[in-house]
Every structure is written in structure tokens, then in C-alpha cells.
Amino acid sequence: MKATAKRTLAPRAVVLATAAAVALIGGTGAATAFADDDGPAPQSSVQLSQNERHLDDTAQDRAQVKADKISQSEATAKALKAVPGTATAAELDNADRNGSLIWEVDVLGKDHKNHEVTIDAGNGKVLNKTTDRDDDAAQDAAETQALVKADKIGHGKATDKALEAVPGTVVSYSLDDNDRNGSAVWEVDVLGKDHKSHEVTIDAAGGKVVDQHVDQDDQDDNDGDDD
Numbered sequence: 001m002k003a004t005a006k007r008t009l010a011p012r013a014v015v016l017a018t019a020a021a022v023a024l025i026g027g028t029g030a031a032t033a034f035a036d037d038d039g040p041a042p043q044s045s046v047q048l049s050q051n052e053r054h055l056d057d058t059a060q061d062r063a064q065v066k067a068d069k070i071s072q073s074e075a076t077a078k079a080l081k082a083v084p085g086t087a088t089a090a091e092l093d094n095a096d097r098n099g100s101l102i103w104e105v106d107v108l109g110k111d112h113k114n115h116e117v118t119i120d121a122g123n124g125k126v127l128n129k130t131t132d133r134d135d136d137a138a139q140d141a142a143e144t145q146a147l148v149k150a151d152k153i154g155h156g157k158a159t160d161k162a163l164e165a166v167p168g169t170v171v172s173y174s175l176d177d178n179d180r181n182g183s184a185v186w187e188v189d190v191l192g193k194d195h196k197s198h199e200v201t202i203d204a205a206g207g208k209v210v211d212q213h214v215d216q217d218d219q220d221d222n223d224g225d226d227d
Contacts, residue, residue: 044100045122053099058197058215064092065169065191067101068121072170075103075124076155079117082126085109086148087155089174092121102127106174108144113137147175150184151204158186158207162200165209168192175204185210 052063070078076087089106101121109115114132119125132140153161159170172189184204192198197215202208 041095041097042100042102042118042120042127043098044095044102044120044127045125046101046120048094048099048101050099053094053096058191058195060094061092061171061189061191061197062195064094064101064121065171068092070103070119070121070124072103072159072173073156075119075121076105078119078124078126079103079105079107082117082129083107083109083115085111085115088114088144088148089172090155091172091174108141108148112141112145114141114144144175147177147184147204151175151186153186153202153204153207155186158202158204159188161202161207161209162186162188162190165200165212166190166192166198168194168198171197178210189215 046067046069048063048067052060055063072090072092075092076090079090080087085107087105088108091104092101093104094101103119103121105117105119107115107117109131114137116128116130116132117126118128120127134140155173155175159173162170162173168190170188171191174187176185176187177183178185178201186202186204188200188202190198190200199211199213199215200209201211203210
């Protein structure tokens, strides 16, 4: 997503909090806020240029995917080694303050708390680990646990299904609740081989693709080309 914290990447139950700010994605889903978001920006081995940091969503996805050295699955594996549990969201992003390219992975830990693990997108090193200590942390964790309980396919199968629908590179995924009926879904953002950003929604119970569309930025670009 982006079905993501930085775009309309669809609303999420589990939100990716960046090192610069906490993004709360709409709906009543669990929002993960972390106590030390105002701490030092992560220092990744890969840096985006000043211009690349301010591109629109799709152009920035292209720049980030080109610079990224590890896949979402590798980043997730690193995060789960650092914090054992269940991965509920991940996003390839850059730290606003210094352009460091990172993977931010949300994990529901075995301690039943929400954690965020920041992974260097260049070498896979763990740059930071934070635990949700917001006033609503217990409620947020309970909502995340409910989604995890409803999920039957996991992030791995969900991203595989998304890539079957749209070949390309996964730039984010998140476990969320469907706004229409409350069912658990995986929302996966893919930078397609067509160089467009796609949002794919997967039913978390059966693995069926329930929605697929091109990011609005690309739709707008296409509209402009037709004029």
C-alpha cells in the first residue's frame, strides 16, 4: 500500500509509522503508534537524492525499487528474527529527514504487542525496533490479534497472489479489515512491470483477489495523455 501510510495505498488496520511521523490510516482498524518517533532518523546504507524524496508516489516507487537491495520477503524475515511473531505490514519507504531508504515492518509479537522494525534497504541490517506504547496500545494490539486470527494465508501467500495478478515488485503490504463487510484482507501495493503502481486486495480467508486497480496518480497521468 500507496495502500500505504503515505498514500491512499487503501486504509489499513495496521499502520506503518515512519521515523518522522505516525500516519493514521482511516477506519476503525488498529493504529500502531510508537513512542520514539521523534528520535534520530534511521541511517540507511542507501540514500535517495533530494529530488527523489519529493517525487509523486509512483515516481518515488520507481526510484525506491531501483535503489532497493533486498526484497520485502527478506526484509520481513529480518524483522521476524529481531521480533518473533506475525508480520502484519511492511513498506519500502524513505526517512523524510535524510532520505535513508528503509523497510518498515510491523510485527504482532509473541508478547501480544505491536512492534515496528526498521530494516536497512541496502544491507538488511536492523536499524531500529520500537514497541507501541501509545495510550491505546492494548486496544490496538487486541484489534491486530483479531485480524491475525481471521487471517488464513499469511503475508507470504498474499504477496504471491498479488504478484500473480500483477507481475512486478511488492512495495508494501498490510493486513486490514474490509471497509464494506469487516472481513480481513491483505492490501498489497505492486510496482508493475508496466511501471505503474497497482493496489491489489486479497481475501485473507481464502486467498482470492477481491479488488485490483491502478494507483490514481497513474490514472490521472493516463487521462492527461488522452487530452
